[in-house]
Amino acid sequence: MVHYKLTYFDARGLAETARQLFVLADVEFEDNRLTIEEFQKLKPTLPSGQVPILHVDGFEISQSAAIWRYLARKFGYSGKTPEEEATADSIIDHFKDFLVSFKHYGAGLFFGKSQEELNRVRKEIVEPACKFYFSVLKKYLEKNTSGYLVGSDLTYADIAVAENLTSLKNTNFFNPDEEKTLAAFHQKVNETPKLKEYLEKRKYSIL
Template identity: 30%
Template sequence: MCSYKLTYFNMRGRGELARYIFAYAGIPYEDIRIEWKDWKSIKPSIPFGKLPVMEVDGLTINQSLSIARYLARIAGLTGKSRLEEVTADAIVDTLNDFTLLIPWNEQDKALKKNMIDDLFDNQAPVLLQILEDGLKDKQWFVGDSVTWADLYWHICFTTFNVLREGFADLYPRLKSLKDRVGNIPEIAEWIKKRPSTEF
């Protein structure tokens, strides 16, 4: 059995998708959480100076989605065919593109609020409607079983809802999907026991 060590800040953020997959699959791992005050001294030892990173039997892997995709394959969360796999990948990448538009590091609070308002007023509805229409009457984004795209949606939903409460109120299928993921026993148990952080 491989030995896994995930290193990220003490928050959900870009480390949470890997944690969801670990929880779903029941894969044991070491969850190393870095405090912001310690980051400056630790950063030089981290490949490319960014978190998360994951060590697998001594090999260090960077990039959050590369880590999550690797784990999703091990956990059987990538779909049941090559087409399902690429469809799940595309949904994850599309959601990730949106998260990259969020001005996380903007220091001017008024400007940050305006940018977030513009994002959720003008761009989010387009993305949400496409995802809502794509779900149709399906239980999951891809095929007939849960994939890592569904897990990522749950994470994105809870993050976006902090920034704009009720942002998905007009999209009942997407809200129902969030609830289905949250009710998966392994995911529900992880959410219950994980450290409480805003993001």
């Protein structure tokens, strides 16, 4: 049996999409959650000094999106056709572009920045980025009649974006009452039976 070990902080963050792919596939994995102190000791040994890292029987994969794509293709959540795969990949690229802006706020929360600085980042950086990001996502959803971002079935792009919307909701950047299309999508993904059961039991973290 293949042994999977996923290493990240004790938070959802960039590891949660991988965790949910394991849940959907009913595949066991070692969920290795680091403290800040443990991460600092491990950091010099990591390919880019970052987590998450996925070990597959000793084979090491770094970078979150690469991990998600690997698992999605292995477990059947990458899209049904090459065109669907390419669309899912492009949506993830949109998400990663947005994350460049959002990480200023997320890192500020994680490392205890002042409320004044958080408010500045919120207004000047993240809120404008959210507006554009949401407009991109809604174009995909309005074009696709299934309620998913790609094709007729759940893909890793849906999982990653829905998980990100949860973080944006927790930090008051996403208001379901104001974004009906995104709210319906978020609910649809989170009510996927295996995910719903997992989400109801998982440990809370704001990000």
